[in-house]
Every structure is written in C-alpha cells, then in structure tokens.
Amino acid sequence: MKIGILHGPNLNYLGKRKPEVYGNITEKKIVDTVRSYFPETEIAFFQSNHEGALIDQLYLWNKDMDGIVFNAGALTHYSYSLRDTIEAIETPVVEVHITQIAAREEFRKSVLAPVCIGSISGFGLSSYLLGMAAFNWSKEV
Numbered sequence: 001m002k003i004g005i006l007h008g009p010n011l012n013y014l015g016k017r018k019p020e021v022y023g024n025i026t027e028k029k030i031v032d033t034v035r036s037y038f039p040e041t042e043i044a045f046f047q048s049n050h051e052g053a054l055i056d057q058l059y060l061w062n063k064d065m066d067g068i069v070f071n072a073g074a075l076t077h078y079s080y081s082l083r084d085t086i087e088a089i090e091t092p093v094v095e096v097h098i099t100q101i102a103a104r105e106e107f108r109k110s111v112l113a114p115v116c117i118g119s120i121s122g123f124g125l126s127s128y129l130l131g132m133a134a135f136n137w138s139k140e141v
Contacts, residue, residue, distance in 0.1 A: 003135055004065045005034065005128070007047035008054055008073035014098075025098065025125050034128050038136065051075055055085045062089040067135035069128060071096050076110050087115040094131040097121035 007027065014026050031045050044065070046057045054072070061068055070093050075082055086093050093116045100122030101110065113119045120130045 001040070001066045001135065002042040002044070002064070003038075003132060004044045004046065004057075004061045004068045005031065006054060006057060006061075006068055006070040006072075007045075008051075008071060008075045009049045011071060011073050012047050012049070030125060030128055033125055034132055037129055038132050041132070041136070051079060051081060055081060058082075058085045058089055058091075058093075062091050065091050067091060068093045069096055069131040069135075070094070070112075070116070071098070071128075072112060076101070076112055078111060080111060083111050083115055086112060092117045092135070094134050095119040095121075096127040096131040098124050098127060 012027060014030075027045075027047060031043070035043055044061070048054050048057070054075070058068065068091055070086075072079065072082055072095070076095070076097070093112075095110060095112050095116040095118070097120070110119060118131075118134055120127045120134075123130060
C-alpha cells in the first residue's frame with residue numbers, strides 16, 4: 001500500500017508556531033510516528049506553503065497512491081481550487097487536523113470535507129494515525 005501525507009501552509013513550522021494551540025509536535029515527529037505504526041506501508045510526504053504546489057502534488061499522486069492523508073492548514077477554510085482538485089482525482093483523500101477545527105473560530109469550517117472520504121480532527125498526532133488507519137481497514141467493517 002502507498003499513502004501520501006500532504007501538508008499545507010505553515011505546517012513546516014509545527015513545534016514552533018503556537019505551541020499552546022498545536023502542541024510541540026513537529027512534521028518530522030508526525031512522519032516518523034506514522035512510519036513506525038505502519039511499517040509495511042510505503043509513505044510519501046510533501047509539504048508546501050503554496051496552494052498551486054499542493055494542487056500539483058495531488059495530481060502527481062493521483063492513481064499512484066492508494067490514498068492521501070491531507071492537512072491543508074488554513075487552506076481548508078477557503079480553497080475551492082483544492083476542493084475542485086480533490087473532487088477531480090480518483091485517489092481517495094482523508095482530511096486531518098491536529099486541532100478540533102469545529103470548536104475554534106467561526107471561520108474554521110472545511111470546504112474540503114464534502115469531497116474527502118472522511119475528516120478527522122482534534123486528536124493531535126493521532127489524527128494522522130486514524131487517517132492512515134482509514135486506508136488500512138476494510139471498507140466493510
């Protein structure tokens with residue numbers, strides 16, 4: 001199985017940016033932990049602060065990956081171009097967030113959720129593990 005983990009803007013600054021909100025978790029810790037929990041899964045990782053680069057990566061991974069775990073950061077709340085891309089590709093996408101976005105500011109609603117196979121938020125690093133598990137469990141549980 002091949003899964004891509006895709007990170008949007010400012011997630012490269014995890015561990016430094018607002019630790020009172022996001023904790024001390026870093027991107028490296030996320031990737032290392034996911035790889036340790038899913039050793040038989042081939043995991044690719046990509047981060048960009050640029051919307052177009054994320055769109056390009058989704059198209060690049062289309063059909064090459066069995067699934068994509070995507071934390072789009074703030075683009076979650078307003079990027080209709082990312083939404084259109086997720087809707088256009090065949091590879092299933094699970095949206096993940098470290099924090100519980102529904103319990104935060106009013107503007108933090110996801111425009112991506114309706115075109116993803118599922119959304120997981122509020123579990124910190126475990127949001128990624130749950131997102132990965134979605135691709136490792138049978139669809140008929």
